[in-house]
Amino acid sequence: QVQLQESGPGLVKPSETLSLTCIVSGGSISGHYWSWVRQPPGKGLEWIGYIHYSGTTNYSPSLRSRLTFSADTSKNQFSLRLSSATAADTAVYFCARLRADDIFTFYHYMDVWGKGASVTVSS
Amino acid sequence: DIVMTQSPLSLPVTPGEPASISCRSSQSLLHSSGYFYLDWYLQKPGRSPQILIYLGSYRASGVPDRFSGSGSGTDFTLKISRVEAEDVGVYYCMQTLQSRTFGQGTKVEIK
Numbered sequence: 001q002v003q004l005q006e007s008g009p010g011l012v013k014p015s016e017t018l019s020l021t022c023i024v025s026g027g028s029i030s031g032h033y034w035s036w037v038r039q040p041p042g043k044g045l046e047w048i049g050y051i052h053y054s055g056t057t058n059y060s061p062s063l064r065s066r067l068t069f070s071a072d073t074s075k076n077q078f079s080l081r082l083s084s085a086t087a088a089d090t091a092v093y094f095c096a097r098l099r100a101d102d103i104f105t106f107y108h109y110m111d112v113w114g115k116g117a118s119v120t121v122s123s
Numbered sequence: 124d125i126v127m128t129q130s131p132l133s134l135p136v137t138p139g140e141p142a143s144i145s146c147r148s149s150q151s152l153l154h155s156s157g158y159f160y161l162d163w164y165l166q167k168p169g170r171s172p173q174i175l176i177y178l179g180s181y182r183a184s185g186v187p188d189r190f191s192g193s194g195s196g197t198d199f200t201l202k203i204s205r206v207e208a209e210d211v212g213v214y215y216c217m218q219t220l221q222s223r224t225f226g227q228g229t230k231v232e233i234k
Contacts, residue, residue, distance in 0.1 A: 113171035
């Protein structure tokens with residue numbers, strides 16, 4: 001079955017760019033939307049945005065100005081870049097597949113998740 | 124932005140007993156399709172979130188039928204008919220009508 005694995009530096013300096021990649025195995029990124037969600041230590045979930053394998057993106061309004069998503073079908077992976085990182089960006093970052101429902105094909109929900117990657121923003 | 128408010132934030136439960144979590148949105152989640160754009164997720168301790176309910180009341184594949192979702196407009200409820208020990212964790216509602224926004228989460232634990 002499809003599995004997702006987040007990878008990237010666990011430590012980022014303030015003002016630098018936080019970069020993460022989600023490697024997809026057991027299935028193709030083609031034909032799907034892929035999302036990012038983060039969770040600050042001890043806090044709740046925050047939706048970051050999603051990308052379609054074709055490159056169409058939708059970003060959280062609060063992060064839009066600093067976010068860039070990309071997808072690489074040849075490597076079967078997608079990536080997140082968050083510029084001007086601050087301590088407030090310290091979190092576990094999850095990637096997830098947005099699956100279209102079999103019956104309600106217009107609707108997508110996050111059905112497969114990675115285990116999460118912990119990122120700390122600190123000097 | 125649509126704000127999601129869950130209650131209670133903490134819910135001690137007794138195995139075998141029912142449990143209920145409320146989720147309110149700052150504006151109606153009714154889509155032009157006629158469906159309510161609301162999901163429920165469960166994050167078990169130390170695990171990634173998992174989908175339970177989508178479109179307000181539809182159980183995702185593999186979700187036990189003791190879980191049910193209901194509601195309309197701005198008020199939604201997740202019910203567990205008979206709580207089992209494996210149901211502990213944090214439950215989140217999430218609106219998908221405008222961008223996506225999670226509620227604060229409700230921590231369910233065994234009494």
